[in-house]
Amino acid sequence: MLNLVLAMILASQANEPLFVATPLTEPMQFTPGIEGPQCDRDGNIYAVNFEKQQTIGKVSPRGQAEVFVTLPGDSVGNGIVFDPQGRMYVADYTGHNVLRIEMKTRKIEVFAHHDDMNQPNDLAIAPNGTLYASDPNWKESTGQLWKIDTSGQIQKVASDMGTTNGIDVSPDGKTLYVNESAQRNVWTFPIRADGTLGEKRLLKKFPDFGFDGMRCDVDGNLYITRYGKGTVVVLTPDGRELREINVLGKQPSNICFGGPDGRTAYVTEVEHTRLVQFRVDKPGLAWTRWPSAK
Secondary structure, eight states: OHHHHHHHHHHHHTTOOBTOOEEOSOTTSEEEEEEEEEEOTTSOEEEEEESSTTEEEEEOTTOOEEEEEEOSTTOOEEEEEEOTTOOEEEEETTTTEEEEEOTTTOOEEEEEEOTTOSOOOOEEEOTTSOEEEEEEETTTTEEEEEEEOTTOOEEEEEEEESOEEEEEEOTTSOEEEEEETTTTEEEEEEBOTTSOBOOOEEEEEOSSSOOOOEEEBTTOOEEEEETTTTEEEEEOTTSOEEEEEEOSSSOEEEEEEESTTSOEEEEEETTTTEEEEEEOSSOBHHHHTSTTOO
C-alpha cells in the first residue's frame, strides 16, 4: 500500500515546476521553535516542536501531522539526522546532548553529552557514521564544532568561530561545510582520516540577512536557508550562486530532502510555523544514503 501511495505521489509530481514553494502543513501546527526537518526512508518528514515545545512531529508526504515523541526532562530538540540503520539523532540544545531515538520502539537515550557545549544546534553525518554538531553561543556571537564518533565519544574539533549553525558533509565525505548566522560566512573544512578538521577556508560571504540550516544535494550543491530574507539560496561547491528560492515566509529555519525520488525539499518556516515544500532537479544527499534509495 505504501509503495502505491509513493508511486501516486511521484506521478503527481512529474509535471510540477521546479523551485516553486507551496505549503505542506497548515500554519500554527508547530511552535515558533519549528526546526530540524529530516526525512525517513518512507518519505515522512520529522521536525521539532509540533503543537508544543519538546516534541518531534511526524508529517506524511501528504501533510498529515502527529506527535512522534516527546523528549524527556527539559530537553528541546533542534537539528535531526538519521544514520544508515535508520536511527534518529537529535541536537538537544537545552540539555547539551545529542539524543538517539530507536524508531520502532521510540526509545530515547543520551548518545553524547559534554558540559562545554553551548547549545548544540544542527547535525551532519559523514558516510562512515561520524556526526558533526554546530554549537553557537548566540549571546556572545561565537561558536564551535564537535565530532561524535559511532560509539558516542565526543571531541571539540573547531573553536573561536562565529555563530556556527547550518552544517553538512560533502558527498565524498572529505569536506565539512559550516555557516555562521550572524557573520553570514560559509566555511569549508577538510576532513582528515581520523575525522578531525583541517584549516578552514571561506567559501562565501553574504552582505545581508542571516543564515540558518544547510543541506547538500548529490552534486554537492548547498541549499542554505536565509533567515530574515525568506529564501533558500543554492551555492555550487565552489561558492557560485545558482539560484534563490522564495519559501513563502521571512524566517526559514532549516531544510531537508525527501519524497519518493529524493527531489522534494522541505523547509521549516517560522513566520507561519509550517512546513513548505518545493521540487528540485537533483536528489538530496541524505536520501541517497538510505539502503533502499535508488
